[in-house]
Amino acid sequence: MPQRTRTDSRPQVVAQGRPARPTPVRILWGGAEVAVTVGLVLLLLVVHQLWWTNRQARAGAERQVQSLERQWGQEQGGREPSPSEEPAPAGGGADDDPAVSGSPAKGRAGRTEAAAPRPDYDQAYAIISIPRLGLRAPVAQGVSKPNVLNHGYVGHYPGTAQPGGAGNFALAGHRNTHGEPFRYINRLRRGDTVSVQTKSATYTYVVDKTLGQTSASDGGVIGPVPRSRVVPSAGYSQPGYYITLTTCTPEFTSKYRLVVWGKLSRMTPR
Structure with a gap:
């Protein structure tokens, strides 16, 4: 008779070794991958903040400027100005300088132009132009x-x-960022012009003084008679017709404020 093969039913035991420990090279490689990933994320954030927000904001601001100009043109209806609405002469005498006369700028007919009406919050209602900086931006x-x-x-x-x-x-x-319209106002010098155009007139201010740095809480610089509470020698002591431009300084921080002041020189009705 053929012999039967005996089958062993006992379970087989397979020996397993200990998991390999990560080597220093693997640790360094993993750390490098994490560092590169974090660096790329930060780079994308910087690109978004410094380039994309500027691109978007500038395009939107220019569209708003064009929209205001179209709106004002339609409201004017192409009518010719009356004699009392003729622009003031560019030279402007003493009566056109509020710092000299103590009165607002006047047109050729001698009439005083009323200030622009109070707009709604967040609404763009004027256009600021600074020739030295090549700037045109909406004012809201x-x-x-x-x-x-x-x-x-x-x-x-x-x-x-x-x-x-x-x-x-x-x-x-x-x-800095978001269109940065006041990026270079530190370049403005005494005698430069700042124009503000509204639906009814264009107001031209002449840069007079600057304050390179003051506290972010220095509310005196935007007072009716602008004068710094931090640097008492900076500003004015007499009422007048002023413009104040403020922005953050140094660049890419918001620790301090940079201030530029000007005086109303003339008004040109539309």
């Missing part, structure tokens, strides 16, 4: 970052004068 009521400044607009401080009004027409704008 309020200084809210999400609703005004981050759109590339220049913001009007609530409670300060309106364009052409007695007191201080005070403005704020980003120096």
Whole structure:
């Protein structure tokens, strides 16, 4: 008879070795991968903040400027100005300088132009132009970052004068990112012009003084008679018709404020 093969039913035991420990090379390689990933994320954030937000905000601000110009043109209806609305002469005598006469700028007919009406919050209602900087940007009521400044607009401080009004027409704008309209206001010099165009007139201010650095809480610089509370020698002591431009300094920080002041020189009706 053929012999039967005996089958062993006992379970087989397979010996397993200990898991291999990570070598220093593997640890360094993993750390490098993490560092590269974090670096790429940070780089993308910087690109977004410094390039993309500027691109978006500038495009939106320019569209708003064009929209205001179209709106004003339609409201004017192409009508010719009456004699009392003829522009003031470019030279401007003593009566056109509020610092000399103590009165607002006047047109050729000698009439005083009323200041612009108070707009709604976050609404763009004027256009600021600074020839030295090649800047044209919309001016909106309020200084809210999400609703005004981050759109590339220049913001009007609530409670300060309106364009052409007695007191201080005070403005704020980003120096870096989001269109950065006030990036280079540190380059403005005495005698440079800043024009503010509204639906009814263009108000031309002449740069007079600058304050390179003051506290972010120095509210005196936007007062009716602008004068720094931190640097008492900076500013004015007499009422007048002023414009104030404020932005952050040094660049890429918001620790201090840079201030530029000007005086109303003339008004040109539309």
